Amino acid sequence: MSTQPSTNGMVPQRLAQTRERMSREGIHALLVPSADPHLSEYLPGYWQGRQWLSGFHGSVGTLIVTRDFAGVWADSRYWEQATKELKGSGIELVKLQPGQPGPLEWLAEQTPEGGVVAVDGAVMAVASARTLGSKLEERGARLRTDIDVLDDVWKDRPSLPDQPIYPHLPPQATVSRGEKLAKLRETLKARGADWHFIATLDDIAWLFNLRGGDVSFNPVFVSFALISQQQATLFVALSKVNAQLRATLEQDGVTLRDYSEVAAALAAIPNGASLQIDPARVTAGLLDNVGSGVKRVEGLNPTTLAKSQKSLADAEHIRQAMEQDGAALCEFFAWLETALGRERVTELTIDEHLTAARTRRPGYVSLSFNTIAAFNANGAMPHYHATEEEHAVIEGDGLLLIDSGGQYLGGTTDITRMVPVGTPTAEQKRDCTRVLKGVIALSRAQFPKGILSPLLDAIARAPIWAESVDYGHGTGHGVGYFLNVHEGPQVIAYQAAAAPQTAMQPGMITSIEPGTYRPGRWGVRIENLVLNREAGSSEFGEFLKFETLTLCPIDTRCLEPSLLTQDEREWFNGYHAEVRARLSPLLEGAALEWLHTRTAAI
16 A cells, blocks of 8 residues: 555645636536546556545546545455545545446436536546446536646646657567558458557557557557558657667558647548547547547457467467566565564565566566565555555564566566465465465366356355355456556456457466455465466367466465365366476576475375
């Protein structure tokens, strides 16, 4: 959890200034989502408006400000953090819960007839704007998307990021940008689209085999792309692209234009042409530039599905990245086991040592998200983040949860492991074992090719539900290939819509991470990444199974082995045997000794 008391103290003043602007503009309610024009998960500072105005630093949340109310809607991952950070700010925490109105529903219910709700259309998805706009119209109110209310109030707003763009090269880039563009054009032709507009940064980075550093943890760059059968235009700050890369892109038929010119380019699409867009992945403000005579072809970005299906060559690079990441983790855990009880270890120390271990590995580029090192009660907050102001010392008895990941040229990693500190209690061991049973159940599953991914969620939850226990987050998210650690279209979460685009296909990488959280006491989560692989066919169709990619021991000292069935023990021992075989050649000394000790059969 990040606490920023100095920022929090400024919130009432900022709210007052915002309300003054709203009053001048005749705005009844202001909606501030956690979003940018690319609908990114991690936002550059320029678009951190919700954080700036509310003082709540969670990565997800929606702020609504009216003349006499202000509230942040957040899910259960952020309730404890939001309660602390919003205290004294004049902003309420509104807990997102099943059956309770979300921010859009609340606005539709609360906005009076004739009222105006404002949102910066540049950062609101078309689909969301349509939903809210239609709900408001039913009440005789309206949605205004042509104003950025904060722009007039936020005097020290950060500038746009300006990190250089660089190519993702062979051998890790296994398909050329020319081949990717050709395949995309085939798909567009089949859909009857003359043009395609892409705003999502990971889609653009994947399509053009480019990477950057504009967004924390995700190797992407602020950009837009507009593609037709004849041309491909990339809109970026031109200073980010050196002469050599620019020449290479031009040879591949890619034209560069300044980031600010995208509105004019959209407006120039001729009447009668058809434009492919994904209404969930492009904002209303951008599409307002497209002429009314342009036909819109709506559907999932073709690149979103294409990049989710890693090739056999991609998978081999990912396995190598997992081996390097696993070796780094072994070195770290060997150090941690020696250090506990002998030197002062804090949640911050863990982040420093773990990052240092990864940095020593070949192909490492950066973290894939902020390391979560959470001891005992802090582990009950799924998105906890230790800060200089507030963190725990690792001492006494209990459970330490470590959720971390790295970006490598050949893949993206995300892993959670539990560490026993002192002597865990019997209840803590039961929680860890129950969560492991959920991991094993889903890891061993075989399922029809094309099954909608949310439907798999219950497999992991069944051993946990059996004990009348549950957890508030999804079980799994897609993972990119040296790209975003959270990637669609698949997601394993019963709360998610089982839409056609969530169908499980070969080559997709997904996390399996069930958990148990006991507020004020401890939290448990165990996470591996898995790869969808062909499992053969029968008279009932084609089937898929999971290959576990993550390579790191699961500490048996946190477990109660008597709770595992024979089948579960066999899976567990088989997994540890593979971890030992694949990581041993990369390790020596204390790390190798630790690996062999922690992969002993149970």
